[in-house]
Amino acid sequence: MSASAYTSILIWLPIGGAILIWLLPLSRYATGSLALLLSLAEVGFWIRQAAHFDFSQPGLQMEERANWFGDLGVSYHVGVYGFSLWLVGLTVVGMAACTCYGFWVGRDRSRAYFGLMLLLTGATVGVFEAQDLLLFYAFFEAMLIPLYILIGVWGGARRMEATIKFVIYTMAGSLLMLAAIVVYGLQAGTFDLVDGPQSASRWLFLGFMVAFVIKAPLFPFHGWLPDAYREAPPEVAAVLSGVIAKAGLYGMLRIAITKFPDPTSFYRTTVLALAAAALVYGSLLAFRSPDFRGVVAYSSLAQSGLIALGLFAGTDLGFDGAVLQMVAHGLISISLFLIAGAVERRTTTGEFRLLGGMARGRPALATLLMTVGIISLAVPGSASFAGEFLILAGVFQRDWWWAAIGAGAIVLAAMYMLRLISAVLHEARGSTVSDEALDLRPGELALVVPLVVGLLFLSAWPAGISGHSFSGPSPAAAVRSQFK
Amino acid sequence: MIDTPPIDWFGLSPVLALTGTAFAALLCAVLVPRAARRLAAASISAVGFVAGIVLSIWLYVDSANGHTIVAGAFYRDRWTALGQVILCGLGLVTTLLAVEHVPGWRSYADLDRRDDHIAEFFALLLASGAGMAFFVGAANLMVLFLALEWFSIALYVMCAIDYRVEGSLEAGLKYLIVGSFGAGALLFGSALVYGATGKISFDGIAAAIGSQGLTGDAFVVTGIALMIAGLGFKMSAAPFHMWTPDVYEGAPTTVTAWMGSATKVAALLLTFRVMTTAFPQNQHLWGWAFAIVATISLAIGNFAALVQKSVKRILAYSAIAQAGFMLIGLSAGSALGGRALMYYLIPYSAAAFGSFAIVAARERELGVAVTLDNLAGFGWERPFLGVAMWFFVFGFAGLPLGGGFVGKFYVFAAAYQHGWVWLVIVGVLATLVSLYYYLAIVRAMYMRPSEELGLRPAVTGGAPAKETLLHLAVGAALVVSVGSLFAVQPLIDLARHAAGALPL
Numbered sequence: 001m002s003a004s005a006y007t008s009i010l011i012w013l014p015i016g017g018a019i020l021i022w023l024l025p026l027s028r029y030a031t032g033s034l035a036l037l038l039s040l041a042e043v044g045f046w047i048r049q050a051a052h053f054d055f056s057q058p059g060l061q062m063e064e065r066a067n068w069f070g071d072l073g074v075s076y077h078v079g080v081y082g083f084s085l086w087l088v089g090l091t092v093v094g095m096a097a098c099t100c101y102g103f104w105v106g107r108d109r110s111r112a113y114f115g116l117m118l119l120l121t122g123a124t125v126g127v128f129e130a131q132d133l134l135l136f137y138a139f140f141e142a143m144l145i146p147l148y149i150l151i152g153v154w155g156g157a158r159r160m161e162a163t164i165k166f167v168i169y170t171m172a173g174s175l176l177m178l179a180a181i182v183v184y185g186l187q188a189g190t191f192d193l194v195d196g197p198q199s200a201s202r203w204l205f206l207g208f209m210v211a212f213v214i215k216a217p218l219f220p221f222h223g224w225l226p227d228a229y230r231e232a233p234p235e236v237a238a239v240l241s242g243v244i245a246k247a248g249l250y251g252m253l254r255i256a257i258t259k260f261p262d263p264t265s266f267y268r269t270t271v272l273a274l275a276a277a278a279l280v281y282g283s284l285l286a287f288r289s290p291d292f293r294g295v296v297a298y299s300s301l302a303q304s305g306l307i308a309l310g311l312f313a314g315t316d317l318g319f320d321g322a323v324l325q326m327v328a329h330g331l332i333s334i335s336l337f338l339i340a341g342a343v344e345r346r347t348t349t350g351e352f353r354l355l356g357g358m359a360r361g362r363p364a365l366a367t368l369l370m371t372v373g374i375i376s377l378a379v380p381g382s383a384s385f386a387g388e389f390l391i392l393a394g395v396f397q398r399d400w401w402w403a404a405i406g407a408g409a410i411v412l413a414a415m416y417m418l419r420l421i422s423a424v425l426h427e428a429r430g431s432t433v434s435d436e437a438l439d440l441r442p443g444e445l446a447l448v449v450p451l452v453v454g455l456l457f458l459s460a461w462p463a464g465i466s467g468h469s470f471s472g473p474s475p476a477a478a479v480r481s482q483f484k
Numbered sequence: 485m486i487d488t489p490p491i492d493w494f495g496l497s498p499v500l501a502l503t504g505t506a507f508a509a510l511l512c513a514v515l516v517p518r519a520a521r522r523l524a525a526a527s528i529s530a531v532g533f534v535a536g537i538v539l540s541i542w543l544y545v546d547s548a549n550g551h552t553i554v555a556g557a558f559y560r561d562r563w564t565a566l567g568q569v570i571l572c573g574l575g576l577v578t579t580l581l582a583v584e585h586v587p588g589w590r591s592y593a594d595l596d597r598r599d600d601h602i603a604e605f606f607a608l609l610l611a612s613g614a615g616m617a618f619f620v621g622a623a624n625l626m627v628l629f630l631a632l633e634w635f636s637i638a639l640y641v642m643c644a645i646d647y648r649v650e651g652s653l654e655a656g657l658k659y660l661i662v663g664s665f666g667a668g669a670l671l672f673g674s675a676l677v678y679g680a681t682g683k684i685s686f687d688g689i690a691a692a693i694g695s696q697g698l699t700g701d702a703f704v705v706t707g708i709a710l711m712i713a714g715l716g717f718k719m720s721a722a723p724f725h726m727w728t729p730d731v732y733e734g735a736p737t738t739v740t741a742w743m744g745s746a747t748k749v750a751a752l753l754l755t756f757r758v759m760t761t762a763f764p765q766n767q768h769l770w771g772w773a774f775a776i777v778a779t780i781s782l783a784i785g786n787f788a789a790l791v792q793k794s795v796k797r798i799l800a801y802s803a804i805a806q807a808g809f810m811l812i813g814l815s816a817g818s819a820l821g822g823r824a825l826m827y828y829l830i831p832y833s834a835a836a837f838g839s840f841a842i843v844a845a846r847e848r849e850l851g852v853a854v855t856l857d858n859l860a861g862f863g864w865e866r867p868f869l870g871v872a873m874w875f876f877v878f879g880f881a882g883l884p885l886g887g888g889f890v891g892k893f894y895v896f897a898a899a900y901q902h903g904w905v906w907l908v909i910v911g912v913l914a915t916l917v918s919l920y921y922y923l924a925i926v927r928a929m930y931m932r933p934s935e936e937l938g939l940r941p942a943v944t945g946g947a948p949a950k951e952t953l954l955h956l957a958v959g960a961a962l963v964v965s966v967g968s969l970f971a972v973q974p975l976i977d978l979a980r981h982a983a984g985a986l987p988l
Contacts, residue, residue, distance in 0.1 A: 171916055
């Protein structure tokens with residue numbers, strides 16, 4: 001099997017698995033095991049893919065291409081770059097953890113549930129690997145369908161409003177992107193992302209950016225975020241904030257910035273302002289949020305802002321830091337949402353006024369939450385410290401005050417994260433925290449610990465990602481040359 | 485002795501096969517004993533449509549050089565043949581659906597009368613199919629009108645066939661009156677065009693308009709406008725759509741499934757042919773007219789669907805909106821537009837048929853009209869039909885679960901190529917609005933427990949019926965609708981060859 005086959009396998013294995021699960025009348029246990037096996041197989045295939053990836057080579061690797069409809073120049077074209085490799089890795093690892101969580105808590109209607117989780121895995125990997133605009137769009141939209149049903153069926157009490165808001169918001173953006181894709185592709189004569197030319201059209205840039213800023217999201221397009229993150233089942237909220245949001249940021253990097261250099265510099269200040277607003281406003285909201293998931297949700301908004309700041313800085317350090325931070329924040333946010341799920345299962349609530357004092361007698365929970373929390377507030381030596389430092393240094397090269405705003409917001413991050421830790425673990429024992437609420441079980445540990453180990457590894461060696469995302473010495477030059 | 489033109493019987497064979505089997509099915513009504521009548525008539529209907537499919541595929545292969553036959557009355561070309569393949573395929577799945585579901589679901593419990601009119605139903609199905617197959621190949625104004633009346637009259641009767649139900653009679657009558665009005669407009673328009681040009685054949689009209697400089701002639705322009713109105717009624721495009729929700733809702737659902745899918749195919753394919761063949765010089769007029777009709781259809785269809793409770797009415801308004809999307813391709817009037825239209829019709833008609841078939845299944849097990857409320861829990865009770873339904877409605881919405889996604893992309897591409905970015909934007913915004921009610925159907929099926937609403941399947945009382953043929957029909961529609969997403973290139977090649985028969 002040639003190395004390029006991994007690219008397609010990573011997309012189609014879970015989708016095929018989803019169909020298999022829907023067709024086979026398996027028991028709940030067998031379904032969950034099969035889904036878990038498939039999602040672990042995905043991780044295995046990704047490791048093989050990463051092992052075959054040559055980080056010194058520029059250009060697209062492990063590509064596969066087939067005609068889809070030739071008269072308009074649309075093809076099935078997939079492949080990976082360094083940065084997309086890391087995002088694919090984040091996806092398969094995150095989805096494996098979340099699928100495992102779903103299995104562990106015993107989601108009902110298991111065949112539908114696990115089929116949708118696998119479908120979501122395939123679609124998300126597809127977004128990061130697609131090298132044709134229409135294919136990218138198809139996967140971008142395909143992510144929405146399983147998410148809609150996962151939130152709508154397994155979500156909380158106010159799931160209906162949450163799903164409608166989420167879908168209408170994101171579709172509003174992506175349909176404008178479809179219009180932009182039609183125009184861009186027909187003007188260029190091809191929909192291929194690798195061969196396609198750069199464009200100077202500001203309208204097209206805006207068409208793409210609307211989709212990405214809603215998905216990421218940035219201020220003021222985050223209206224769907226709090227409801228969706230609160231009402232979704234914890235593992236789906238984890239996927240949403242850890243993985244799906246990164247698709248929007250990836251789109252900015254791969255399409256908006258790369259294909260539209262002139263509009264990018266024209267709108268740079270605007271986007272940087274929105275990103276800074278998301279960072280500061282998200283941090284403030286997280287600090288004021290009355291519940292566990294609210295803090296994590298708004299901190300995701302803040303982090304999306306920070307990453308967008310790095311991307312639109314347009315400097316070497318900014319790009320490196322943004323990719324590192326995408327992966328680091330992905331792992332952090334998945335871990336936090338899964339821990340939030342574990343807390344909610346024990347206390348039936350995530351509200352701080354009903355929580356507290358959970359550290360006593362629950363050392364594993366306390367240790368994990370503290371570790372993740374401290375990594376996320378970017379103490380020196382942690383993965384997100386490396387990411388945030390690179391981003392701030394990158395945006396400092398653009399203009400010093402962006403870095404000043406960013407640095408201020410990082411103080412806010414420490415405030416809301418420490419507030420979260422103390423409200424859950426310390427302070428007086430909350431009214432819903434009973435002695436019967438046990439520490440994390442081995443099953444839960446088995447799925448959070450690997451994520452935390454990954455984070456610790458990244459903390460020890462952030463250059464593993466930041467130095468292996470773009471070929472050549474200068475990421476900004478790689479972006480300018482469209483990664484060729 | 486009157487001179488008769490040479491007749492290419494093979495060129496007419498799909499129409500003749502359907503007509504012949506229609507007569508045979510009608511004879512069943514008197515010759516076959518009641519117990520065997522349903523099976524016999526349905527088998528004849530299936531044979532007729534299969535024969536139609538085979539013959540029209542054969543004609544497609546054999547008609548690379550399109551030409552008119554029977555003294556310039558009928559086109560034997562790939563546009564006709566591909567249209568007939570789609571129509572006969574829809575007829576075949578409608579037959580499968582109809583076996584267990586006609587005359588009507590409400591009278592189904594009335595066991596001793598349930599086989600009333602069963603043979604007539606299949607005869608009418610075949611006859612309307614034959615009329616549509618004739619309609620898509622019409623080459624002059626006479627044949628156009630004749631074929632239109634042919635299939636319309638059959639459809640009027642089919643709508644009202646469940647005569648014990650007042651909704652059905654009302655639907656039939658409403659369709660008859662409004663349909664006659666549309667046919668009248670078409671006829672009047674044709675007369676004006678004939679009066680101005682002295683020709684009835686499409687290419688003759690184009691030649692006369694060209695040679696006599698009649699592009700701006702008042703008769704020709706008024707004639708085109710009236711023809712657009714008349715054809716607009718048949719494709720249920722707004723503002724000629726008023727009958728659609730009532731008729732779709734009142735007619736037996738089997739008939740709705742057939743009407744909602746096949747009539748649209750026939751009307752849109754023929755409209756594209758008439759406009760591009762007979763009035764190429766007036767494209768600046770009819771292109772704009774259809775662009776405006778498309779915009780109105782998208783607006784009215786989508787916004788009106790938002791407030792509906794009955795699933796059949798939602799799907800009816802969705803059909804109006806979808807007509808709008810296809811008219812975007814049509815209004816471009818280019819080869820790409822023709823291809824877009826032909827391609828779009830394949831997944832669209834499959835999904836339209838399939839969604840109504842699923843409504844029919846739900847209606848039958850509940851014994852009442854299907855609303856969003858009583859769709860609750862359906863997706864969990866009948867997983868296959870539930871999943872099929874979400875593929876269909878997401879396909880309508882243009883999410884990448886079916887060919888509807890690529891179809892939308894193609895019509896947008898056609899509009900852009902024509903220089904109409906505004907029409908692309910209109911289409912995009914309309915899609916956004918449409919999401920709300922398409923998602924509402926999925927939400928109703930999956931996200932609300934049926935116990936909460938106290939629903940109880942009425943007729944079967946308990947486990948859902950095993951409707952093998954219905955599942956088969958829905959399965960076929962699902963395969964076409966999803967398969968067209970993956971097999972875009974082969975289908976587009978077929979559509980390109982078909983559109984190659986038109987003077988574009």
